Amino acid sequence: MMAQVWVVVPAAGRGTRFGGPLPKQYLPAGGQPVLVHTLEALLQHPGVAGAMVAISENDADWPGWSEIAGKPVLTCTGGASRAASVLAGLLALPDSVRADEFVLVHDAARPNLAQADLGRLLEVGRQDPVGAILAAPVRDTLKRAGDDGGIDRTEPRQRLWRALTPQLFRRHQLIRALQDAAAAGVEVTDDAMAMERLGARPLLVEGAESNFKITTPADLLRFEFELSRRAV
Numbered sequence: 001m002m003a004q005v006w007v008v009v010p011a012a013g014r015g016t017r018f019g020g021p022l023p024k025q026y027l028p029a030g031g032q033p034v035l036v037h038t039l040e041a042l043l044q045h046p047g048v049a050g051a052m053v054a055i056s057e058n059d060a061d062w063p064g065w066s067e068i069a070g071k072p073v074l075t076c077t078g079g080a081s082r083a084a085s086v087l088a089g090l091l092a093l094p095d096s097v098r099a100d101e102f103v104l105v106h107d108a109a110r111p112n113l114a115q116a117d118l119g120r121l122l123e124v125g126r127q128d129p130v131g132a133i134l135a136a137p138v139r140d141t142l143k144r145a146g147d148d149g150g151i152d153r154t155e156p157r158q159r160l161w162r163a164l165t166p167q168l169f170r171r172h173q174l175i176r177a178l179q180d181a182a183a184a185g186v187e188v189t190d191d192a193m194a195m196e197r198l199g200a201r202p203l204l205v206e207g208a209e210s211n212f213k214i215t216t217p218a219d220l221l222r223f224e225f226e227l228s229r230r231a232v
C-alpha cells in the first residue's frame with residue numbers, strides 16, 4: 001500500500017464574505033458542521049494518515065474532535081492569513097512527518113471533495129518531484145475590463161485553470177516557500193503560488209467542479225443540495 005500522508009486544514013478564517021456570527025466552517029449542513037464533512041472526506045481516504053487543523057486563537061466554536069474515521073485530528077493556532085494558518089499547521093505536524101514527505105493542504109471550506117479526485121491527486125502528484133494541485137479548466141469567456149468598465153478585450157482561456165484544493169507538496173519545501181513569501185511581504189492566495197515564486201512548477205491535476213469553496217450563503221445551499229443528492 002502507498003505510504004499515507006498528513007493533511008493540513010486551514011480553518012482559522014472568519015468568513016467575512018459569508019457574514020453572520022458563526023464562521024462558515026462551523027455552520028451545519030445535513031446535520032453536522034461543514035468542517036466535519038471536510039475532515040470526513042479527507043480522513044476516509046486510505047491514503048490519508050491524519051489531519052492538523054489550524055483554528056483561530058481562543059476558538060470557542062471548535063468542539064474538540066480528536067478522531068474522525070478512526071484517524072487523529074490535531075489542532076494548532078492559525079494566523080492572520082490563510083498562508084499563515086497553513087504555515088502554522090505545517091510546523092505543528094508530528095515529528096514523524098519527515099521534511100521530504102508529501103503533505104496535503106485542503107481548505108476547511110471545501111466539504112464536497114470527491115474520493116476519486118483525492119486519490120488521483122495523491123497518485124499522480126507523488127510522481128512529480130515538486131507536487132501537484134487539483135484544478136478546473138476555466139469554462140467562461142474571459143473579459144479584460146478598462147477603467148471605465150468597458151471591455152478592452154477578450155482573454156484567451158485555453159491554458160487558464162482555477163486552482164482548487166487539496167494541494168500536495170513536500171513538507172519542508174512548502175514551509176520554506178511560505179516563509180519566503182511572508183518575508184517578502186507577498187500575499188499568496190494558494191500554496192502553489194508560494195512554490196511558483198521559488199521557480200517550482202507544480203502539476204495541474206484536473207478535478208471536479210463540484211469541489212467548490214463555500215464563500216457565500218448560496219454556496220452553503222449548493223452543498224446541502226449536493227448532500228441530498230448523495231443520500232438518494
Ligand code: CTP
Nearest residue numbers: 010011012013014015016017080081085108109
Ligand atoms: N483561513 C485560515 N486562516 C485565515 C484565513 C482563512 O485558516 N486567517 C482558511 C479559511 O478558514 C478557509 C480557507 O482558509 O477554510 C479559505 O479561505 P476563505 O474561503 O477566504 O475563508 P475566510 O477567510 O474565512 O472567508 P472570507 O475571506 O470571506 O473572510
Ligand code: MG
Nearest residue numbers: 013014015082
Ligand atoms: Mg479569506
